[in-house]
Amino acid sequence: MERGIVLVGLNHRSAPVEVRERVAFANGRLEPSLHRLMAVEGVAEGAILSTCNRVEVVACGPDPAAVGAALPGFLAREHGVPEPALAGHLYTHTDREAVRHLFRVAASLDSMVVGEPQILGQLKEQYAAAAAAGASGQILHRCFHRSFSVAKRIRRETAVAEKAVSIGSAAVELSRGIFDRLADKSALLLGAGTMGEVTARQLLAHGVGSVMVANRTFDRAIDVARVLGATPVPWEHLARYLPLADLVIAAASGEGFLLPRAAVEEAMRERRHRPMFLIDLAVPRVLDPAVNQLGSVYLYDIDDLEGVVAQNRGARAREAAKAETIVDAEVDTFWRWFASLDVVPTIVALRERVEAIRRHEVERSLGALGALDPRQREALERLTQAIVNKVLHAPLTALRRHRTDPAEAFYVEAARRLFRLGTGATGEVSEERSARSARAPDGPPGELDDPDDEDT
The missing domain is CATH 3.30.460.30 (Glutamyl-tRNA reductase, N-terminal domain)
Structure with a gap:
């Protein structure tokens, strides 16, 4: 291929x-x-x-x-x-x-x-x-x-x-492992994109007391908050609202840290060091890993979600096995199509190559036989065409079978090598080669045997 x-x-x-x-x-x-x-x-x-x-x-x-x-x-x-x-x-x-x-x-x-x-x-x-x-x-x-x-x-x-579960719901599950109950907790969501909105829905579905939504574009924060029944927070006022948050889930993107250690440290003083749980869903990370060194601050990044995910693997494994069977079948279907991209031009090239040889040999035989009437010429054409069809039947059948049987892929390369078929870089038959074969050359270079190969 x-x-x-x-x-x-x-x-x-x-x-x-x-x-x-x-x-x-x-x-x-x-x-x-x-x-x-x-x-x-x-x-x-x-x-x-x-x-x-x-x-x-x-x-x-x-x-x-x-x-x-x-x-x-x-x-x-x-x-x-x-x-x-x-x-x-x-x-x-x-x-x-x-x-x-x-x-x-x-x-x-x-x-x-x-x-x-x-x-x-x-x-x-x-x-x-x-x-x-x-x-x-x-x-x-x-x-x-x-x-x-x-x-x-x-x-x-x-x-x-x-x-x-989604990444967002896995984050919620991790937070429930930290807090005994969520009903009296307040969450601050940084980012109102798809991941942020999904996470906010999961927080509310699991009974979080209140949710604040902060986004660089305040109108977007308002829209999401309106749909969810949450409170929009101006991005420039994060320092004011951060001390109110028991949970902070960052699903925003940006350069540098949105919450450096100093900002979290100040918020913890205002909270009188009540626990704060932070999950960084962003890549690159937007929460400073150094905040984990602060007392009563618990920071987890997206890799830490693997623990939550592992709890559900058993139930999903059976359904995933069914899905893998579907994937296998679909890969076979795609690969048959992909392999067929080489089959058609190879069949065309093989037919044109052999037809050029047939026509050359017929013309050479007509010169040796002398004048033939139309009926005799037609009989000679039918005879040589029948021989060509018989000779090509087995290789063409194998090539066509390749379109439905991935195990037969080697036939395409074998045909190209055995019959010396020229191909372009994309597997398509060279137009120059095909045209040359179709013109029935005057001399014998169309023969399948290479005259330069003395050992064959």
Whole structure:
């Protein structure tokens, strides 16, 4: 196969948050990075997925091994990180395994919280960025859109989403492990985006006494607070409201720490050191890890949610197993399509090659036989065409079977090698070669045996 799919990345299992945050891509700023990705030698198509739990680059090219070797360097250069610092945390998947991984990511089977719904929306948004930047082509378009369908099918046919909790609800579960009851507690939510709103809903659903919503855009904080029955808080007045919060959940993004140690220390003095529980859901982190050194302050980041997630794994495992079966079937379906991209041009090239030889030999025989009447010429044409069809029947049958049986993939490469079929970098038959074969050359170079191969 002349083309391949490669996925290189790291996630919450392969790398701690300290590493993930160093290579995270900012939302809305993917276009320049996508253009640089397309400039990597050998990359024909590309996309970038960056969430709080993973950073992955998907690419297609004629030499998947070379592309896979180049992508770690791309990630390192994009973020000014020494490549050796990433080496122990990166994983690489190629071809079928790359497709399988992408399908599992879309279906939330590879998430920290299996079944959480946010990942599909993030995947759609970031694929749209790749398409808008002109980085996606035929293969990634098909692959990503198929992953969206796989995710929907799994939600429809299994209860994996029902058994799961979102990142936000996992944060709530962790807070309930700190406080005996939530009814008399007040929560401050930093960030009113999708993750923040989901978390606020979970807090209220679990009986938190009151919720304050702070966002850089105050109108957005007002809108979310109105829907949830919460209290909007002006971003510039955080210092005033922070001492009122028993729980602080940060789901915002930004450069630097939103709450440095000094701000939390001052709030704790006003609280007379009543416990404060903070969860940092952001990557990069926006709460200063140093606040954990303060008395009665408990700070957890997104990696700490794994403990909450583990409590639900048993119930989700059975549904996840059903989902994995669906993924396997869908990968087979996609791979049949992908493999067929090489089958059709190979069949065309083989037919044209043999037809050129047949026509050349017929013309040479007519010259030796002398004048033949039309009926005799037609008989000669039918005879040679029948021979060609008989000779090609077995190889063409094997090639067509390859379109429905991934185990037969080697037949395409075998046909190309045995019949010396020229192909372009994308697996398409060279137009020049096809045209040359179709013109019935005057001399014998169309023969299957290479006259330069003396040992054959």
